[in-house]
Amino acid sequence: MASAELTGAEIVLKSLVDQGVKVVFGYPGGSVLPIYDAFFEQNKIKHVLVRHEQGAVHAAEGYARSTGKPGVVLVTSGPGATNAVTGLTDALMDSIPVICLTGQVPSHLIGTDAFQEADTVGITRPCTKHNYLVKDTADLARIMHDAFYVATNGRPGPVVVDLPKDIMINTGPYVGPKRAQHSSYKPQVKGNLAAIKEAVELIAGAKKPLFYTGGGVINSGPGASTLLREFVRQTSAPITSTLMGLGAFPSTDESFLGMVGMHGNYEANLAMAECDVMICVGARFDDRVTGRLDAFAKKSKKIHIDIDPSSINKNVPVDIPIVGDVGHVLEDMIKVWKSTARKLDKKANDSWWASIAKWREKDCLKYFQGKDIAKPQYVLETLQKAVDGKDAYVTTDVGQHQMWAAQYLKFQDPNRWMTSGGLGTMGYGLPAAIGVQMAHPKSPVVCVTGEASFMMNIQELSTAVQYRLPVKILLLNNRYMGMVRQWQELLHGNRYSESYMESLPDFAKVADAFGLDSLFADHPDQVENLIADMMACEGPVIAEVMIDQKENCFPMIPSGAAHYEMILGPNDDQPTVSAKGAALV
Amino acid sequence: MDKMTERHTIGVLVDNEAGVLARVVGLFSGRGYNIDSLTVAVVDQNDDQSRITIVTTGTPQVIEQIKAQLGRLVPVHGVTDLTVEGPHVEREMALVKVAGSGETRVESLRIADIFRARVVDSTITSFVFEITGSTDKINSFVGLMRPLGLVDVSRTGVVAISRGDKPM
Numbered sequence: 001m002a003s004a005e006l007t008g009a010e011i012v013l014k015s016l017v018d019q020g021v022k023v024v025f026g027y028p029g030g031s032v033l034p035i036y037d038a039f040f041e042q043n044k045i046k047h048v049l050v051r052h053e054q055g056a057v058h059a060a061e062g063y064a065r066s067t068g069k070p071g072v073v074l075v076t077s078g079p080g081a082t083n084a085v086t087g088l089t090d091a092l093m094d095s096i097p098v099i100c101l102t103g104q105v106p107s108h109l110i111g112t113d114a115f116q117e118a119d120t121v122g123i124t125r126p127c128t129k130h131n132y133l134v135k136d137t138a139d140l141a142r143i144m145h146d147a148f149y150v151a152t153n154g155r156p157g158p159v160v161v162d163l164p165k166d167i168m169i170n171t172g173p174y175v176g177p178k179r180a181q182h183s184s185y186k187p188q189v190k191g192n193l194a195a196i197k198e199a200v201e202l203i204a205g206a207k208k209p210l211f212y213t214g215g216g217v218i219n220s221g222p223g224a225s226t227l228l229r230e231f232v233r234q235t236s237a238p239i240t241s242t243l244m245g246l247g248a249f250p251s252t253d254e255s256f257l258g259m260v261g262m263h264g265n266y267e268a269n270l271a272m273a274e275c276d277v278m279i280c281v282g283a284r285f286d287d288r289v290t291g292r293l294d295a296f297a298k299k300s301k302k303i304h305i306d307i308d309p310s311s312i313n314k315n316v317p318v319d320i321p322i323v324g325d326v327g328h329v330l331e332d333m334i335k336v337w338k339s340t341a342r343k344l345d346k347k348a349n350d351s352w353w354a355s356i357a358k359w360r361e362k363d364c365l366k367y368f369q370g371k372d373i374a375k376p377q378y379v380l381e382t383l384q385k386a387v388d389g390k391d392a393y394v395t396t397d398v399g400q401h402q403m404w405a406a407q408y409l410k411f412q413d414p415n416r417w418m419t420s421g422g423l424g425t426m427g428y429g430l431p432a433a434i435g436v437q438m439a440h441p442k443s444p445v446v447c448v449t450g451e452a453s454f455m456m457n458i459q460e461l462s463t464a465v466q467y468r469l470p471v472k473i474l475l476l477n478n479r480y481m482g483m484v485r486q487w488q489e490l491l492h493g494n495r496y497s498e499s500y501m502e503s504l505p506d507f508a509k510v511a512d513a514f515g516l517d518s519l520f521a522d523h524p525d526q527v528e529n530l531i532a533d534m535m536a537c538e539g540p541v542i543a544e545v546m547i548d549q550k551e552n553c554f555p556m557i558p559s560g561a562a563h564y565e566m567i568l569g570p571n572d573d574q575p576t577v578s579a580k581g582a583a584l585v
Numbered sequence: 586m587d588k589m590t591e592r593h594t595i596g597v598l599v600d601n602e603a604g605v606l607a608r609v610v611g612l613f614s615g616r617g618y619n620i621d622s623l624t625v626a627v628v629d630q631n632d633d634q635s636r637i638t639i640v641t642t643g644t645p646q647v648i649e650q651i652k653a654q655l656g657r658l659v660p661v662h663g664v665t666d667l668t669v670e671g672p673h674v675e676r677e678m679a680l681v682k683v684a685g686s687g688e689t690r691v692e693s694l695r696i697a698d699i700f701r702a703r704v705v706d707s708t709i710t711s712f713v714f715e716i717t718g719s720t721d722k723i724n725s726f727v728g729l730m731r732p733l734g735l736v737d738v739s740r741t742g743v744v745a746i747s748r749g750d751k752p753m
Contacts, residue, residue: 121604126615130659133603150659184600184662310653313646 008137008168009038012101015144017044018177021072023063023438024048025056029076030116031103034168048438048467051459053080055431057087057158058457061096062435065418066393068221070097070151071435077103078116081162082123086425088158089127093422094244095219097156099147100128106166107135120162129157134164137172145177154187155308156219187307191324191332199279199303199320200336206277207348208300208355209237212260212289215244215421216282216306216326218414224327225249225414228281231334235344238356240268242283244421247411257356258365261289262557263403266364266566267356269557272297273564274355280304282326285316286422287584295562305329364555364568365407374524376401376476376547379531380408383446383474386531392444393436395419397429397453400482400553405448427456430473434460437469444472444535451477451504461514464540472534475507475544478551486552491559491577511542522546559584588644592621593668594675594745595652596753597637600660601627608658609637618643618651622677622720622742634662640720640743665753667745675745679723684711685734693733700726711736 006014012035016024025048028036039047050056053075060071075084081102091098102124105114121133130150132143143161151159203209211232217224225248232239232255239249240260249256258265260272272278272289278300283289285304290296293315302318304311305326312321322329367377387394387409394409395418396402402419411417418436420428433447454475464471484499511518517537521530527545534543555566560581599605606625613620621640628636641651648666655664667673681702683693690712697704697714700722706713716726720743727738747753 122607125604125608126611135603154657185659308653308657310650310657312653313649317646 004173005171006174007034007038007171008140008163009034011137011140011172011174012144012163012168013038013042013045014174015141015177016072019145019148020069021045024072024074025050025059025063025435026074027053027056027076027080029080029103031077031105031165032074032080032101032163032168034165035074035101035103035163046438047074048434048463050431050434051462052457053083054087054427055434055457055460055463057084057091057098057100058425058428058431059435059438059460060098060100061087061091061094061428062395062418062432063439064096064098064435065218065432066415066436067439068415070099070148073098073100075100075102076116077105077120078118080116081118081120085123085127086423088124088160090420090423090425090428091158092127092129094420095156095215096158097151098158099151100158100160102160102162104133104162104164107164108166110164120160124160127158128160129155131160131162133162134167137167137170140167140172141175145175145179146182148177149179149182150185154185188309188323189307189325189328191305191322191329193332195320195322196329196332197336199322200333200340200342202277202301202303202320203235203237203279203337204340204342204344206237207345208274208276208352209235209279209344210271210275210277210300211237211239211279211281212242212272212283213239213245213248213281214242214283217245217248220282220326222414224282224330227327227330227334231330231337234334234337236349237279237344238271238353240264240271242286242289242421243406243419245283246406246417247414250412251410252412259406261286262291263407263553263555264289265407266362266555266568267359269563269566270359271356273299273562275300278302280306280318281330282306284311285314287315289563290315291557291561291563291565295564297563362568364566366569369524371524373548374521374527374545376404376478376551377408378524379474379476379527379545379547380404380448382527382531383448384409386535387444387446390444392416392446393418393440395429395432395436395445395447397447397449397456398424398426399450399453400486400551401448401450401453401476403553404476426453429453430457430464430471431460433471433473434464434467434469437464437471438467445470446472446474448474448476450482451475451479451507452481452501458510461510461516461540465515469540470538471540472537473540473542474531474534475542476547477504477507477544478547478549479504480549483553489552491582507542507544516540516542519543590642590644591648591668592640592642593648593666594673594743595639595641595655596665596667596745597639597655598662598753599635599637599658600662601633601635602660605635605660606637608660609639609655612654612658613641613651616650616654618647624742624744638742638744663753665747667747670747672748673745674748675719675743676717677720677723677741677743678715678717679727679738679740680705681714681716681727681730681735682711682737683714683730683734684736686710689733693730696726696729696733702726
């Protein structure tokens with residue numbers, strides 16, 4: 001018996017290998033040294049040494065989002081764990097499967113305020129899908145496999161396994177990942193067939209149907225995107241997507257109305273307001289999508305497909321809820337649709353598309369590129385041309401550049417777009433790009449960022465250089481926290497309180513110091529060459545473009561407004577935001 | 586201005602593991618739900634599972650959310666809304682300490698008798714009453730004891746179970 005026993009650290013490593021883990025993002029420290037020791041003489045798992053634990057989690061998120069596999073993080077106790085909290089919350093909000101292994105002080109020191117002790121399970125309880133404190137090496141293998149099961153089944157999310165140092169040194173038996181069923185966590189995957197039939201009935205009778213799709217389609221796997229495309233074609237209904245769902249449906253398809261929501265397309269938001277049947281597929285009626293709730297999509301019956309029962313009726317009451325995995329439910333829906341040979345009313349559908357064509361005429365993404373200074377929209381359109389057909393992966397940070405990227409880049413496939421949607425974490429983009437590039441070493445990976453976000457995890461440049469990861473950082477520099485500045489302009493009477501940084505670094509020198517290349521453009525004529533050079537770079541590169549400081553991100557639903565009350569551009573009537581609206585985020 | 590709120594009694598069967606109560610309580614505080622009362626104890630032979638009874642108030646939409654949010658916690662085996670799932674029995678127990686002498690002391694004993702409260706501790710200057718019943722009954726009893734020398738109250742909170750032969 002004793003000969004079959006492994007140390008806790010060996011059990012951790014073996015369970016990672018048995019779960020198919022290839023890469024771990026981490027940072028060592030006192031309490032995880034036994035695990036790092038087990039990592040030392042093995043070559044099954046590659047360890048990527050980040051420069052800050054938040055970066056490790058974002059890198060794991062990028063890895064997970066771009067592969068569909070869980071991302072794995074290894075950090076030490078105390079500050080290692082607390083630094084990971086932002087990343088864990090980010091993964092929870094965007095439903096990204098991450099397993100975060102945290103070191104912990106030895107069991108007998110827990111509760112004594114020991115050096116680098118923190119109540120990690122207490123701190124991470126509300127920001128993980130589930131967490132574990134391992135109290136006995138005999139339970140370790142089961143908990144490790146449980147963690148993977150919980151992170152990846154149902155609505156995915158982050159799981160923390162807290163590992164006291166003595167548990168890593170003690171020995172215990174190893175058990176493999178095969179198990180019959182989790183005793184309590186059994187998410188419903190197949191949708192209720194009666195509800196599916198009812199939904200098909202409702203869609204078939206619709207005069208103005210609309211698909212509203214989200215990150216759930218991506219999380220369900222590439223098969224779900226294929227099924228979505230088929231069903232949209234079958235019904236010939238228009239489709240819009242949330243920020244998190246971009247890529248599930250080709251952005252260049254005629255049926256695609258563009259992104260929906262606060263900075264979504266005019267035609268998408270108007271279609272949401274005017275549709276008579278809304279088919280919500282793996283989206284969650286987030287406040288960025290709905291605008292003022294009491295004015296949201298009042299004319300429609302709503303079908304809501306979601307694997308998480310708590311998403312149903314949370315913000316918006318729906319008529320036909322279908323709890324289940326998007327892929328499974330769409331498959332059944334298409335079967336029912338075909339078997340009953342359904343078709344939408346041709347005349348009604350034509351007139352629905354005619355209304356959409358009218359909204360499209362507004363050309364809500366138009367902008368004016370002057371002669372002197374580059375417009376961010378132009379930079380992103382140029383980037384789109386450069387990556388077209390190259391199967392590129394794009395990550396972003398958070399703010400104006402993120403919305404412009406979502407508006408102007410054209411995604412064809414799922415898992416190519418990594419952005420911090422729910423939490424809106426500045427500093428996500430660079431480490432996420434590192435995670436993506438680790439998973440896809442041969443593919444172009446572009447991190448679209450702004451100077452303020454970029455500086456929040458700029459230390460990860462060192463990681464990119466160490467692992468020779470050729471991430472392409474397209475830095476849109478307007479010297480402002482652009483979205484903050486925009487809100488201050490529109491909602492706070494142009495009082496730009498603390499949204500301007502007096503002393504930005506010289507990013508070319510930053511690149512030089514970290515040991516990577518840099519490119520610079522401060523004139524619109526240079527943008528095309530800059531992006532071509534960036535794409536041609538063989539190593540990591542910062543491509544900085546000075547953009548118009550005053551450019552605002554339009555279209556926009558001002559806070560507190562209904563989702564059909566969009567401002568289309570700077571010449572539109574500026575919003576009069578009520579006190580109630582100004583109180584909203 | 587508030588929409589109509591309802592009072593619901595919810596039973597939750599959970600794994601008897603460290604931190605499970607913190608998960609449930611954290612869910613309520615984190616999402617701004619009310620807890621009117623909460624009780625928890627191990628209920629199976631092997632000490633594997635505990636049953637939590639929560640009394641909460643909220644709009645029908647909030648109550649639905651509470652049940653869905655509880656249901657998706659990993660160590661939760663089942664959630665039952667006793668208020669909507671048919672007839673059920675609700676009980677609460679309280680220990681009520683009353684100090685006094687003379688006529689008020691006699692009066693407290695008389696009222697305790699009417700409420701079928703038992704005396705579980707007695708000194709020359711005090712009684713401790715044990716009373717079981719609905720929340721309303723206990724509220725009335727405590728209210729009556731207040732002018733008679735009420736010193737301390739300790740209540741269990743509501744425990745509840747469905748009527749009939751079915752498990753939750």
